[in-house]
Amino acid sequence: MITVAGLGVAGSYLLRRLHMEGGFSAEGYDPKPPGYYIPCGYAVNFNLFRDYCRMAGLEPDNYLLSSGRRVVMENSSGLSMEFRNVGLSTIEKNSFERDLVEGLRVHRERAKAGGDEVTVDATGISRSIIGHARDDFRMQTLEYLADSGLSDAFLFHYFPPRASGYLWSFPLAGTSMWARAPQTLFC
Numbered sequence: 001m002i003t004v005a006g007l008g009v010a011g012s013y014l015l016r017r018l019h020m021e022g023g024f025s026a027e028g029y030d031p032k033p034p035g036y037y038i039p040c041g042y043a044v045n046f047n048l049f050r051d052y053c054r055m056a057g058l059e060p061d062n063y064l065l066s067s068g069r070r071v072v073m074e075n076s077s078g079l080s081m082e083f084r085n086v087g088l089s090t091i092e093k094n095s096f097e098r099d100l101v102e103g104l105r106v107h108r109e110r111a112k113a114g115g116d117e118v119t120v121d122a123t124g125i126s127r128s129i130i131g132h133a134r135d136d137f138r139m140q141t142l143e144y145l146a147d148s149g150l151s152d153a154f155l156f157h158y159f160p161p162r163a164s165g166y167l168w169s170f171p172l173a174g175t176s177m178w179a180r181a182p183q184t185l186f187c
């Protein structure tokens with residue numbers, strides 16, 4: 001028996017591929033209720049996403065939210081670069097994760113270590129089964145869903161090196177999402 005602990009995008013995809021390959025007995029565990037929102041992972045290279053959907057037997061266009069035409073990178077000194085967008089898109093990640101495990105053996109509870117032949121820790125930053133690496137370095141991120149964006153483009157704004165990281169704004173369907181990911185936290 002293979003136990004997949006954690007059904008985010010990594011665990012859900014693995015569980016589905018094991019099922020599709022055949023010959024494996026596998027089940028997934030995740031206490032998260034269906035539809036529970038966990039940030040984030042909406043922005044993908046849609047060309048690669050299409051390949052992964054194909055391998056999982058899913059239709060990529062079902063998950064496409066927005067493909068803005070432009071990618072803008074700017075910094076706090078006023079320097080700005082703009083690119084034509086050739087694949088960066090936002091997707092409906094919750095539906096994608098839901099569909100990946102549709103019909104598979106899923107338990108809405110925490111996984112326990114041991115007992116099975118193989119346990120895969122796909123619990124993301126929790127590392128619930130294998131534990132945290134020594135000197136593991138984690139940073140906080142703030143994320144907001146907004147009715148209107150800072151731009152109609154995929155926007156990346158970089159703060160000065162000794163300040164606090166970067167901010168991005170990505171177009172979604174009816175809303176925009178933006179997050180500020182600090183590289184350094186100041187009190």
Ligand SMILES: Cc1cc2nc3c(=O)[nH]c(=O)nc-3n(C[C@H](O)[C@H](O)[C@H](O)COP(=O)(O)OP(=O)(O)OC[C@H]3O[C@@H](n4cnc5c(N)ncnc54)[C@H](O)[C@@H]3O)c2cc1C
Pocket residue numbers: 005006007008009010011029030031032038039040041042043044109110111112122123124125126128129141142143179
């Ligand atoms: C603000 C923010 C924005 C981001 N934006 C993007 C983006 O635009 N594009 C992108 O590609 N990536 C983005 N990322 C990164 C992306 O979200 C992660 O890389 C991705 O979600 C990791 O997937 P995962 O399946 O490994 O883990 P997760 O998605 O974190 O899933 C882990 C799962 O494990 C479950 N779990 C925890 N403990 C247990 C347990 N004991 N037993 C069973 N289940 C357990 C949790 O409930 C969760 O569902 C962003 C991250 C953040 C924080």
